Each structure stands twice: as C-alpha cells, then as structure tokens.
Amino acid sequence: MAEQTGEYEIREEYEMGILDRISDRLIDGFASFMDLFKKDWKRRNQSRIKEWKLMAYAVNRSPPTLLGLLIVIVYIFIGIFGPYLTPWPYDFFPVTYNYSTQLAPPGSTYFLNVTQLQNGYIIHYTTYIHYLLGSDTYGRDVLSILLAGARTALVLDIFIILIGPTMGIIFGLISGYYGGKVDETIMRITDMFLAFPGLILAIALSAVLPGRIQSFLNAHIWAQIIVLKLFALHPRDVNNLGKLLAVFVALVIVWWPGYARITRGSTLTERESLYVEAARAIGLPTRTILFRHILPNIIGPILVMITMDFGNIILTEAGLSFLGLGAVPPIPDWGNLINQGSQQFPQAWWLVAFPGLVIVTVVLGWNLLGDGLRDILDPRTRRSLEFKLKKKSKGGETSA
C-alpha cells in the first residue's frame, strides 16, 4: 500500500500478499458498485473504504479467521447449490422401511430395482448405487443428504437471523433510548423469555406449532410454493413443512430476547454520549438518531454475536431434529441423521460420525470467523497486531 501523501513525504510499502490484492479488488469492486446507485459514494466514503481494506488485511493475516471464512463460503455455496449437486436427489428413495439398502455401511455398492412414477407412467429399471458414506434407515445416500441438508440449514439460518436478532435489536434500541416505563415493560418481557430455558422453549414450541402452521399453509398455496422453493423440496413433501416451519418460528422467538438485552445495554451507555445530545439539540428525529448514529456505534459486538449465532442456530436446529422435531424425513437434515444413528448406536456409526463432522466443521467455521471479527473490531487487540513490512526506500526487509 503506497501512501500518496505528498511528494516530500516518505512512502510506506506493505508486503502485499495475494490475499490482500484480492480483498482490495473486492472492496474496490463493491465501492464501484455502490457508486452506480449513489452518486459520489466512492469519494465521500474514502476513509471508510480504507478502514475496510485495513480490516481485510488484518483478516488476511490471521489463519484461523481465514479458515473460518473459507468454511463459511463453502457452506454458503453448498447451501445454495447443494440440492443440485447431490449424486442422488434427496427424494430418490421413498421413505419406507422396506427398502433393501437401508443402513448400508460406507463404501458399499448395491444393485437396485427401482419402480418409479414418471410422467404418469410406471417404469422399472435397475441401477447401481455406490453409497460413499453409507445409507440411513430409509436407504437414502448419506452424502446426498449431507449436501441437501445444507440448504435446509442455510435457509433456516438466514431467515431466523433476519427476523429474530433484528426484532431484538429494534426492541433493545427503543428500550434503551426511551427508558422509563417503556424500558421496564420491554425488559420484563425479555426477562420472562430469558428465564425460560431456550432449549425447552424451542422444543415446546416446535412440538406445539406444527398443526397451526400446517393449516395456514394448506389454506395459502402461495406460501407453500415459496417455502418449497426456498428449501428445494418436492411439492409432495408439503405436509412436513409444518414441522419444519415450527422450528423456524420457535427459534425466532427464542433468539430475539438475547439481542434485545445486549442492544439495550449498549444503547443505555451510548445515550449519554455527547454526540447523541448534539443530535437531539439540532432536532434530528429519534429514528435517525437511533439508526444512523447509535446503531453503527454499537454494532460491533452485536455483529460478532450474529456471526456466532449462525453456528449456534445450526446446533440448536440439529438438536431439535435429533429429538424428532422439525425436519423429518424425507426432508434432508443433518440432525435427523444423527437421530437415526442414535437409535442404531453403535452399529450404524456413520450416521452419527459424518453428519456430526459436518456440523462441527460448519459451526467451527462460523465461530472462527466470529472470533476473528471480534479481534479486528476491538480497538485494543487491533493495536497489537504486528505486521511484516517492506520499506521501499530501504529495499530490504524490516521484520517486526
């Protein structure tokens, strides 16, 4: 990074690794993209762009964070494209107990007589299946379920985070800013929810809501279509959506109070800051103060928590399907595989080991990323990151 600060000033050169060049390009690309929408965006946000680039350099120099980022990118990729990459579509195997290839150990191969309904015709054919990672009690290929299950996890992740923490943050901002009765009420309600053990609440809601949700879906076809498309499921599985969406609602309800609490705490502190007083003095509307001024200043730790919650939601959701709630076959789900494995334990070890490994890796990825983010955003740890420098004027390498 060369500092163009004036012809009489010393230039500083960083040792720019290939990752730094990539991140620079990406950030510049994003800046150009924003320029298309809002005129002059690049120039006005120059210092912010530079900050982002520096943060990217910090990420690039932390191998655990990079590993986390890699895992997350792979997870998102498979979450989007997984269902189409599977060797066998998730619903290839009818969910019955009579299937001859159930519980096949990893690496086994079978010949299959398949009877299928296609375009109104009943067809028979024989095919051979190679179960790379084994099969479950329904004869489904574990590898395919693992790939397809990523979609289930990713969609749940995204939408739960979109709604739950957002609600919580908004409530927290309001509660912290206004104080008084509003604060008391909102905090009492969040306390009520927090006193309820999260897992129990999630289980209770997941057990109790499917009926209602299913009736809602049956009454509104458009909702059915949207959900089916999101989760990449076949229309014939529509009756299992109720249980799946019950988990979604349950987790949203479980997740919002935590964020409300944290946001409220930070808002209370920020509220006393001078810039808030100044903003009030010049008559800015509360909405602007909350979202354009207070929120960006407190978003750091919240962002870290959101990153780690992507992983935690996967853990909780898998826990629920392990208990038999939420995604049931034929819907592909990682926790469900482990549930099947637990019933056969320890014979069908591959039903516990492989999904377990996948879950651990993905959650670990999010946690590593969150950790790295926290180190970058914390001004104290930022100061102590040491770099290797190469001074252009001196030509040699000065190690830190």
Next chain:
Amino acid sequence: MPEPIIEIKNLSVYFYTYAGVVKAIENVSFDIYRGETLALVGETGCGKSVTSRAIAKLIESPGKIVNGQVIYHRDDGSTVDLLKLDDEGIREIRGNEIAYIFQDPHSSLDPLYTVGYQIGEAMEVHEKVKNIKEGVSKAVNILREVLIPDPENRVKNYPHELSGGMKQRVVIGVGIANNPRLLIADEPTTALDVTVQAQILELLNELKRKYNATVLLITHNLGVVAETAQRVVVMYAGKVVEMGTVDQIFHNPLHPYTVALLRAVPNPLGKIEKLESIPGTVPNLITPPKGCRFHPRCPFAEERCRKEVPKLKEIEPGHFVACHRY
C-alpha cells in the same frame, strides 16, 4: 558544572501497528542534570510520554525500542546503560531509583487492594521492609508526607474511596517510598481539578527538595513549566526541536515551533498579546514528513528543510536548537 544523572542518546521507539509503523520518537538525545527539574514539553502525540517510558524500558508491544542508549549515573559514580539491562536488572531500578508518576490516578492504582498495601508493596518488593505488614505501617508515614489527612485510617481505604487529588498523592507516595533518585512525572496534574493541580505541584517540589532528587516533568502546560522547571526540552512529532533553560526558552525562543507555541498560549513570563494558533495539523507518524518534521507548518520553510533533517546545534551556552535557519 552540573553533572548528568541520565544521558539519553539517539533514542528511537517504533510502534508496529496494523496500520503501519508509527515512528513515535526518532533519534532523541538530551541529558537530565542531577538535582534539576527538567520539563519535557510538546503537544499531545509528540512523543514525550514515549520518551519518558523508554527510560526504564517500559515500552510494551507493539512498541519497540529500536535504537539508542540511556546512560544512568548512579550515586556512587558508576554508569549503566539501562536499555542493555536484563529483566531483573531493570526491575531493581524501577520503583527504587527511578520512580514514575502517571497521568491518570484513577487507573494507576489496583482497585482490589488498599492504598496502604500498594505503598507497602513498593517497599517490600525492593526489600526495604521485611513483609507487607511492615510496609503498611510505614505507609502511614508516607501518607503523612504526601499530606493526606488522617493517614492511620486512610491506609486501609481502597482507591475508589479517595478523591482524585488524594489518589494522585497516593501515587506520589508509592513513587517516593524508596527514596528515588529520579522521579518521572508524566502529566501528573492533567487529570485533576485546577485547584488541586497547584497543591500537587507544590508537593512534588517539596519532596524533591527533601529527598534531594531529580524530576523529569512531562507536560503540555507552559504555565507549569515556568513555575517549576529549570530547563526545558521541546519536542515535536517525535523529535527534539529545542533545549534550554526556562529563561532562554521563554525569552529567546529560537525554533519556529517554540515561537509559535509561546504565541499560542498566554505567556506567563512576557507581555500578553494576541493568541495565535499554529496552522495545519500534527503529522501522521507512520509517514512523517521528510527532512524537518515541522516544515509543512513552518512559515520559514525552505528547500533545504524539505530534504535534510536538521541537527541540534548549540547557539548559546546550554541553548540547543534543531533548525536550518541557525
């Protein structure tokens, strides 16, 4: 002929941060004479605190002392380069022969220990007393010396039970507990009320006289300098720009920065005229200006100033300046 107690030669400290290498101080050299009060002045960020901490190797990562010597002259005449001492060697000197007083008394003291313990501890770790208990009983006397009323009871107080001024007195007490030869006071009054400031400065002077010590006073307040110091070292952007006696500096400032500085604050030793601010801002020390670091803001800057770093030259006896105009 005054003899030096500390000779600082070509001291450079760099901070290796994620935004770049901050050259906090570069080739700083000056002497501290025995028995004097030397004021180290400059604006925030000029490197005075860093210099003072480097004397006893108190620079923490990501900072690093990259160059220089700090020659300490002991009472018995021997000299030692503090920067070359090992951990145990420098530890014996800290708090013992060289003591520090930091700016913020609220964060200097450990909140979980009584003030008596903390003063006693200073004596105990240097084996001036047998154990902490004895240290605490001696701490009562120390508290009395720093003019804290009711020391017998105060000694059992926790830091948060004391006011800012009293906390700073405790910090001073910790500093003088072992009869130090050099007291380094880093902006000791900046965090305190104006009324308390004067008391603390007077206390420092008293103790210096009583213990026959030397004081290095870091401050950005020229009024304090005029009151308490004999000599002044002016720093800007990590370099020494001028050195001299208080008289010389205030009545005959040579470096353009010193001149501008004196014009920017009410001059306690001269006629009060219009206050002028210095145009421009303090430079970025990751990419400091080439040549003289003040040249972007200097009204007399020439071509030479942009290229060459000026060296300290003695203009009159004891009065040094680093500027190409001389």
Next chain:
Amino acid sequence: MAGLGKFLVRRGLTFIPTLIGVTLIVFIIAYVIPANPVRAWAGGEKASQAAIEMIKEEYHLNQPWYDQYWFLVKGLFTNSLLDPLNQEPVFTNIGNRFVVTFQLALFAFFFVVLIGLPLGIISALKRNSATDMTLRIIALIFISTPIYVIAYLFIWLFFIHWNATTLAGIPPGPPHSITHIPVIDDILTLNWGNFTQQVERFWLPGFTLGIAAAGVLMRFTRNSFLEAYSRDSTLFLKAKGVPKSRLYKHVLKNALVPVITILALQFGGLLAGTPITETIFNLPGIGRYALQAIMYLDFPALIGVTFLYAIVFVTANLVADILYVIIDPRVRL
C-alpha cells in the same frame, strides 16, 4: 452488609413478574395447539368419553381461561396439582428428579472449573504460543460440537471401548440424607462405597455436559486475564518494580472478579441444559421430565417444570450479583 437484606428484597420483588410471566408463557403455549390434550391424558385412542369428561372437570378445562390459569397456579403452590400421567403431585415428581439433575450439574460444574480455569490462565500466560493456539482451537471445537455428538463419542470411547463407566440405573443415595443430594451426602457421611457408585454413574454424563461449558470458561478466563493484564494499573505495577510472580497475582485477582460471577450463571445454565444429556444417558432428571411432558402434552407437569427453571434462572442471577458485591470492593449496595 446490612443493605444486603434490603437488596435481596428489592431484587425479589422484580423477579415475581418474571416468574409469573414464565407460567403465563407456558399457559399460552398450551392453548395454541388445536389438538385436545385431554384425549392423550385419558389414555389415547382407547379413552372413553366418560373418562375424558371427568378429566375435563378435574382440570377445569371447561372454564374460562383465567379460571384455568388460577387453578393451575394454585395447584402448583399447594402441591395439589396432579400430573395426569401418573397421578402424583407435580412437585413431588419434580422434587425427586431435581435431585438427579442437580447432581449431574454438580459433576459437570466440577469439570468446568477443573478444566476451564487453569487452561484459561495457561492460555493467557502463553499468549499466542503454540500451546495457546492449540488450547483455543480445541476449546472452540468442543463448543462447536452438538452435545449429543460429544455424548456418543464419549460413550463409544469410554463405555464401549474402555468400559470405564456404567450406563444403567441410578445408585440410591446413602442411608442418612442431609442435603438429599447423594454425592454430597456421601461425602458428609463418609460413605465411600456409595460415593464410588455415584461417581461411576455420573462422571461421564457430567463430563459430557460440562466440556462445552469448560471451553467457554477457558476462553472467558483467557480474555479476562489478558484484559486485566493490559490495564494501566499493570503498567504502574511494572514501574514500581514488582516482579513477575507478584504481578500475575494482582492480574489474576482482577481477572477472576468477572469470572466468578460468570461461574454462577454457568451453573444455572448447566441446571437448565440437561434435557438431551439426561435422555442419552438415561438419567431421570427434570430435563428428561420436561421433554416427556412436552411430548405427551402434559401441561400441568410442564408448568411445574418451567416454574422451577425460572426459579433456577432467577436464583443464579441473584447469586451472581451477590458474589459481585462480595468480591469487588467498588461495588456497594
């Protein structure tokens, strides 16, 4: 500490709405379902209409909602509320099972402190070294693993492979019970035979439950230590010439202040986090009881259990606050 009594009373008052709120939440959940739980209570498909009517009467299910709510709450407090599945008072059921859960949480807590604290401090002292990195990664891996995966891994390792534990039944408590918690009573009455039995049965579930929390504690302790180390007061100690060992004593004391309060909250969390562990290891605790209550739509039991959970949460928070007051001289009531 005279203010402590007033403090407790004040806090107690603020918790009552929370407790009421929790029971209200369960109540609302119970009445969201379209299905009628009574049929399940009466024995499922084979239930006779007369039995269903009788149960409806008994549980006031034909009354308006506020009447039903009052009936449930009153029954809770007078322990007259009967669990429709086994006809025993709800709180008796819960009482028996809570002991098991408490013991499980104790074992888990033991591992949490034993593993988390020392490793956290070591990690902080050897900051950024290979040891530090390894410990942090291992901690993070355990935190990222679902508890049932850990459970099966450990069962495979310790039970099947090494046969180092038992998975069947619960050993009864010692003949003289003082605290009603078998392990503690064993120690108090010096009944080492029973003690060994309890340990044999509970150490693995405890280890499983606690390992993730140990990882969390390790990371928190490490951060707290590093934060305390980077303070100005540490620099002042160095300037005083304090040797490293004494320096670390200061830092540790400062670092442990938030850690101890976190421990109180963690214990509360352990008590509430047992459902899956109890199910896998076949321990009759309140976690498993709660799961069964949900599965069988046993709402009287569920209200009782969640009420207990709310008390646990409230108590843990209270203990954490009190600990803060005791340890930190700056915090006064």
